[in-house]
Amino acid sequence: MATFSNSYDTKQVSGTHTGKDCRFALTSLTSLFFMWGFITCLNDILIPHLKGVFDLSYSQAMLVQFCFFGAYFIVSLPSGTLVKRLGYQKGIVLGLVIAALGCLCFYPAASLHSYAIFLLALFILASGITLLQVSANPYVSILGDAKTASSRLTMTQAFNSLGTTVAPFFGAYLILEQASEAISATASAQQVQMPYLLLAALLLLLAAAFAALKLPNMSAETRQGQTQKAGGENHQRTSAWHYRHLVLGAVGIFVYVGAEVAIGSFLVNFFTDPNIGAMEESAAAKYIAYYWGGAMVGRFIGAVAMQKIAAGKALCFNAAVAMVLMLLAMLASGHLAMTAILLVGLCNSIMFPTIFSLALKGLGKFTSQGSGILCLAIVGGAIIPLLQGVLADNIGIQASFFLPILCYGFIAYYGLSGSKVAPGSNEAKHQE
Incomplete structure (x- = not known):
């Protein structure tokens, strides 16, 4: 699943932080990349499940992805502003809490048998994931030498891919297999409750852990390329x-x-x-x-x-x-x-x-x-x-x-x- 860096850049970690501090922070951050890859890939399980539960057309079922990825478009820029104000670590904690709230909303959506509430839950969940990405991607890129930033992001994104690889097995067993044994559409819809409650609990545990961790504090942001002298056509472009x-x-x-x-x-x-x-x-x-x-x-x-x-x-x-x-x-x-x-x-x-x-x-x-x-x-x-x-x-x-x-x-x-x-x-x- 694609991940991105937000539209602003920051200075390197302060020299008071040791390489050990950065390695510990980087190791902690890999769990986030795994989680949002895992959660995003679960949409591929939800689509056929909800399609059957609510007797949807394909276009109606694809509203799952519309609401999820629509959050990226709506929330990414406000998230960038929020992270500038709160800092990366607090942004990560808030993103985890919002994502957990989205997962919790799956419970009433299933109980009320409402597709609209499922879509709202997905939007809230994706909003939290977007804030996580806006916080974690640039944080990884500045945890260490700038020359190895690409390799660090590649490594952490490999854990994102690991999450997307594991998620189908989780969803197949806990959602689709259990739903196939349900005796009614309502009972089938409720098969998502336990998996997403587990995800909510895990996200809240991660939020508590990241709130308690002593991660390197980042310096104030600086625009990449602002100090470079633009030549050629650059001076003509605004x-x-x-x-x-x-x-x-x-x-x-x-x-x-x-x-x-x-x-x-x-x-x-x-x-x-x-x-x-x-x-x-x-x-x-x-x-x-x-x-x-x-x-x-x-x-x-x-x-x-x-x-x-x-x-x-x-x-x-x-x-x-x-x-x-x-x-x-x-x-x-x-x-x-x-x-x-x-x-x-x-x-x-x-x-x-x-x-x-x-x-x-x-x-x-x-x-x-x-x-x-x-x-x-x-x-x-x-x-x-x-x-x-x-x-x-x-x-x-x-x-x-x-x-x-x-x-x-x-x-x-x-x-x-x-x-x-x-x-x-x-x-x-x-x-x-």
């Missing part, structure tokens, strides 16, 4: 929006997150199709782990491979392979279609960080603003799945996968051409 490769990169983030989330959201229903896997929902849910696990493995492979391969070419190659795999999933049946769509997870692995880094090239003093624009583009995870839901209602799940193919087509274009920095900018001159 906003990051004036950079074509940044704007196209925001579109790339939008369609990437949308495609990744949409595919994951439809996997259970796709595998239960008689022409594909003819599985029970609880069995199909476990295969989601291969999709997200592929992304985790791909990150490690990509970290090595991209040291020798240009980022744009690697992005184009992965997107092109993803298009071929999605086409197979559309046209084939049985195990071939299943295998093809699961392998797309491997292709997804490098896309988010690669698009992000390519889009920020050559922005100079506008880097911070550009980062914020890219973070807002994560709202694609709300829009694309909903659009695919409408398509699935009208032309079927398998045919609806042409929408992610279009998304990967744009990503291939961005890697090949759209990510090139406009002639005359600092970065373009450097590349020449």
Whole structure:
């Protein structure tokens, strides 16, 4: 699952803190990355579950992702302001408490048998996760030497991927298997109560732990690139929006997150199709782990491979392979279609960080603003799945996968051409 850094940057940890302090803080923070990956991936279990419980169309079921990822768009900028005021550690604690409150709201939603309250609960939960991300991502990046910030974020995001890999097994057993034995729709809906109460308790324990921990105190923020002298075209530009490769990169983030989330959201229903896997929902849910696990493995492979391969070419190659795999999933049946769509997870692995880094090239003093624009583009995870839901209602799940193919087509274009920095900018001159 994609994670992001917020749109402002901070100074390094004060020299009074030892390397041991930073290692302890970093170890503590990895639990957060695991938790929000775990919780986000549970949406892929909730969608088929709630679809059956409330007899929803695909487009109605995709409101789960719409409400969840819509929170990223609405809450990310206010969260940034809040974290500037409270500090990273308090921001983390507050984010955990809000996320726990969202989990607790699943109890009345199930008791009242109300889909609207489920959606509200998801929005509250996602708001807490957003605040966590805005707090934890930059905190990790400044816990130590600036030269190794990327490797620290890659390591912690691997734990995020671990959470998305484990969650399907948890959801399959505690939600889908138990729901299949329920004697009524209300009883089936109530199967989410215990799992989410457990998550709420765990989040509150983490909040208490982070409130008690003595973590390194961060210095006041500073804008990345503010001290750099902008040359070339920089002095003529007044906003990051004036950079074509940044704007196209925001579109790339939008369609990437949308495609990744949409595919994951439809996997259970796709595998239960008689022409594909003819599985029970609880069995199909476990295969989601291969999709997200592929992304985790791909990150490690990509970290090595991209040291020798240009980022744009690697992005184009992965997107092109993803298009071929999605086409197979559309046209084939049985195990071939299943295998093809699961392998797309491997292709997804490098896309988010690669698009992000390519889009920020050559922005100079506008880097911070550009980062914020890219973070807002994560709202694609709300829009694309909903659009695919409408398509699935009208032309079927398998045919609806042409929408992610279009998304990967744009990503291939961005890697090949759209990510090139406009002639005359600092970065373009450097590349020449």
